[in-house]
Amino acid sequence: MKGFILSFRSEFYKSRKTAxxxxxxxxxLVLCLLVFIGxxxxxxxxxxxPGMLLWLKYAAPILGVMGTFLLPMLIVFIxxxxxxIEHKADTWKTLFSLPIAKLSVYSAKYLYALTLIFLSLALFxxxxxxxxxxxxxxxxxxxxxxxxxxxxxxxxxxxLFLSSLGILSIQFLLSLLFRDFLKPMGIGFIAIITGGxxxxxxxxxxxxxxxxHPVLALKMLPKHSAHSTGMPTITIDLFTxxxxxxxxxxxxxFIGGYFIVLKKSVx
Amino acid sequence: xVINTAGLTFKFGDQTVVxxxxxxxxxxxxxxxxxxxxxxxxxxxxxxxxxxxxxxGSIHVFGLELxxxxxxxxxxxxxxxxxPAIYLHLTGKENLxxxxxxxxxxxxxxxxxxxxxxxxxxxxxxxxxxxxxxxxRLGIALALLSDPQLLIxxxxxxxxxxxxxxxxxxxxxxxxxxxxxxxxxxxHLLAEIERMATHVGIINNGxxxxxxxxxxxxxxxxxxxxxxxxxxxxxxxxxxRNNITVSDITDQYIYVPYISKQQMGEINGLLNQMxxxxxxxxxxxxxxxxLFLAITQTA
Numbered sequence: 001m002k003g004f005i006l007s008f009r010s011e012f013y014k015s016r017k018t019a020x021x022x023x024x025x026x027x028x029l030v031l032c033l034l035v036f037i038g039x040x041x042x043x044x045x046x047x048x049x050p051g052m053l054l055w056l057k058y059a060a061p062i063l064g065v066m067g068t069f070l071l072p073m074l075i076v077f078i079x080x081x082x083x084x085i086e087h088k089a090d091t092w093k094t095l096f097s098l099p100i101a102k103l104s105v106y107s108a109k110y111l112y113a114l115t116l117i118f119l120s121l122a123l124f125x126x127x128x129x130x131x132x133x134x135x136x137x138x139x140x141x142x143x144x145x146x147x148x149x150x151x152x153x154x155x156x157x158x159x160l161f162l163s164s165l166g167i168l169s170i171q172f173l174l175s176l177l178f179r180d181f182l183k184p185m186g187i188g189f190i191a192i193i194t195g196g197x198x199x200x201x202x203x204x205x206x207x208x209x210x211x212x213h214p215v216l217a218l219k220m221l222p223k224h225s226a227h228s229t230g231m232p233t234i235t236i237d238l239f240t241x242x243x244x245x246x247x248x249x250x251x252x253x254f255i256g257g258y259f260i261v262l263k264k265s266v267x
Numbered sequence: 268x269v270i271n272t273a274g275l276t277f278k279f280g281d282q283t284v285v286x287x288x289x290x291x292x293x294x295x296x297x298x299x300x301x302x303x304x305x306x307x308x309x310x311x312x313x314x315x316x317x318x319x320x321x322x323x324g325s326i327h328v329f330g331l332e333l334x335x336x337x338x339x340x341x342x343x344x345x346x347x348x349x350x351p352a353i354y355l356h357l358t359g360k361e362n363l364x365x366x367x368x369x370x371x372x373x374x375x376x377x378x379x380x381x382x383x384x385x386x387x388x389x390x391x392x393x394x395x396x397x398x399x400x401x402x403x404r405l406g407i408a409l410a411l412l413s414d415p416q417l418l419i420x421x422x423x424x425x426x427x428x429x430x431x432x433x434x435x436x437x438x439x440x441x442x443x444x445x446x447x448x449x450x451x452x453x454x455h456l457l458a459e460i461e462r463m464a465t466h467v468g469i470i471n472n473g474x475x476x477x478x479x480x481x482x483x484x485x486x487x488x489x490x491x492x493x494x495x496x497x498x499x500x501x502x503x504x505x506x507x508r509n510n511i512t513v514s515d516i517t518d519q520y521i522y523v524p525y526i527s528k529q530q531m532g533e534i535n536g537l538l539n540q541m542x543x544x545x546x547x548x549x550x551x552x553x554x555x556x557x558l559f560l561a562i563t564q565t566a
Contacts, residue, residue: 013361017356097316099342099370
């Protein structure tokens with residue numbers, strides 16, 4: 001356990017000056033800022049909307065772009081980034097000759113990539129909510145105050161996070177095995193497009209293909225059912241079957257990857 | 268023995284890279300592991316560090332079996348394999364701090380090793396801007412960081428200038444003499460090893476061709492008499508007719524195995540008598556470089 005914590009801290013220490021780490025922070029910031037600016041400029045047209053609709057209109061473009069394309073790309077990039085740091089520096093041999101169990105080194109690296117994705121998605125929630133409230137304060141005619149979407153956003157982004165586990169585990173293993181940038185990136189890119197097409201065309205078995213999961217995770221929701229009585233509600237079913245598939249794939253690939261690492265001769 | 272391997276064999280596919288290797292590295296030695304490029308040196312070192320899995324044979328380090336005592340053994344080894352493993356986007360000091368974090372060492376140790384390898388002034392410079400020699404020194408600093416009992420260095424003087432080579436050599440000698448460390452150092456240059464090694468192992472095509480102390484190796488190299496004379500070919504033939512073994516003839520010199528001073532005088536007299544003017548005659552120790560070549564080429 002100690003070896004794992006040391007390795008995890010070292011992952012942060014090494015990567016804190018790399019594009020991989022900062023992309024997880026800059027991406028949510030830039031995306032949310034762009035939508036913020038768009039709403040700020042077009043505030044007059046949005047003023048009549050009730051609070052809930054406003055929040056949905058505001059969060060939807062961010063979620064849509066993220067789920068369909070940016071999140072899978074971010075995963076591919078982060079998985080590549082945490083591994084390429086070792087490929088470039090030729091440090092696999094030092095990592096695996098440290099007096100630390102190989103499982104600790106391997107799992108710390110995987111969990112660090114996972115943490116970066118989690119961080120990025122958490123920042124999406126934070127920035128969406130903060131910028132929304134900031135808009136409400138700057139343009140009081142926008143009725144952001146009338147509704148809170150925090151709970152829904154947390155659930156949505158957490159679901160996105162779970163749906164990304166399958167892709168992450170596959171991309172992580174590809175990036176670990178291939179030194180060269182094009183292989184994991186190329187495979188990832190093609191798979192993302194394929195996944196998007198499969199999910200977009202409602203193919204029955206798309207839930208079995210990990211690269212379709214983020215699109216599927218958002219697709220089934222949100223089903224905001226306007227109840228005849230009182231406030232409309234948004235219900236989110238967190239554990240849909242693509243989420244189970246994502247969890248299973250990530251567990252299998254993670255364990256399989258460890259045995260590949262054990263057998264692989266360290267270059 | 269600090270390192271003891273028995274029947275160590277390793278194959279990449281069909282190709283046997285290491286053949287039945289039995290290394291014996293005594294405590295407190297500087298063990299020079301010599302062999303031409305591609306002889307199997309780096310593969311052997313990776314086996315010693317458990318970076319490659321043992322296929323056949325056994326490895327004991329500090330008297331413990333490697334596979335089952337991996338972490339305990341590795342915590343006492345500092346290593347540098349091929350080109351140094353350095354994060355180029357971090358400074359030299361950050362590279363060391365990162366390793367100190369992993370090994371749970373105090374930050375003060377980082378300054379100590381920076382000082383040892385003379386990188387204190389360049390400590391806060393990005394390692395990507397380091398020269399080859401500086402990278403190599405940083406690699407050595409990383410190996411020294413945990414103050415390990417055993418240093419395994421693969422071609423550590425690659426890319427160093429003559430001053431740097433001398434510094435590394437003196438540092439290693441000091442570590443062994445004053446701090447009772449053991450150094451296992453590989454190289455393809457015998458000249459570099461013979462100045463510091465106490466023990467030598469020579470490997471070629473995966474096979475250990477020689478192993479022993481540096482004195483054993485020197486004893487193998489028999490002295491020769493180098494004779495400079497006019498008409499080299501005729502003079503050599505004349506010596507042969509007088510039952511004197513001629514081991515080599517070049518354009519300028521004749522080489523005869525050295526037996527004694529008397530024998531050297533007799534040869535001189537013999538040649539002069541027959542009118543072959545001897546310009547020079549001297550005893551010559553066959554240098555280890557030639558011996559190394561002879562050992563690795565006859566195999």
